[in-house]
Every structure is written in C-alpha cells, then in structure tokens.
Amino acid sequence: MASTGPTDEYGEMNETQTWPELAIAVYDRLTGRGAEITYEFEDMEVDVPNKIGDDADHARWRLDGTLKVSTRAKSENKLK
Template identity: 80%
Template structure:
C-alpha cells in the first residue's frame, strides 16, 4: 500500500483546526456531510493573540453541520 501526501499530512496533525481542515479538504467535492453535536460545551475565545488576551466564553448546545458539494464552474 502506498502513502500519499495527504496521508502523511494526516499523520502529522497536531491540533483540532488542522484536523478539521484536513477532513474538509478530503471531503470537498464528494458530497460529504460532517455533523458535530455539542452538549453543554464551553469555549474560551481570545480577543487577540498573546498572554494578555481577554477571553469571551461561548456556550454551545446543538448541532453544527458542514456540507460539501462540487462546483462544476
């Protein structure tokens, strides 16, 4: 079995954003759908980069669906 560049990139994934980007790139144009369900999830979102950043607390309770489709333009 051969290893593609995409497989190598997935093996090197270090963060949640990298994982999300990798999944989206693999599924784009394949009619895929990704559904995330959150129950009482809290995220502290910084207002800037750095140790002195203030944070806003976001609370998520529900479903986020990402759909992809191929654009034939």
C-alpha cells in the same frame, strides 16, 4: 495518528501528527463529494481571546446543539 494526511510531491501520504491535521485531511477528502459533516455539542464552553497575548480578555462561548458542514462540487461549466 493515522496516515491519512495530504500527499507529498511524490504522491506519498504524509503522517498526520495532530487532531487539526486529521480534521483537515478528512474534510479535504470529502470536499466535492456531497459530504456532510455533523458536529454535536453538549454544554461545551470555549474561552475565545479578543487578541493574541498573555493580557488578552476572553469571551466565554457556550455551545449546545448541532453544526453541519456540507460540501458540493463546483460546476465545471464556465461562462464565456
């Protein structure tokens, strides 16, 4: 993985170890910069559990399309 994770208390970059960490790091860097992240799915199936544990039932979600995530900066103006 790349060295593009959050920084530690000394401002040094932490080593990204997993795909979710990489996704979080990329999203954190883009937040507030007018960024848009687009995910495209083609016949993707996900089994979603209804609870934690070995005896959980699962619902099958089918994804076929586009999901867009947009970010924008918060206004610095506050009402008094």
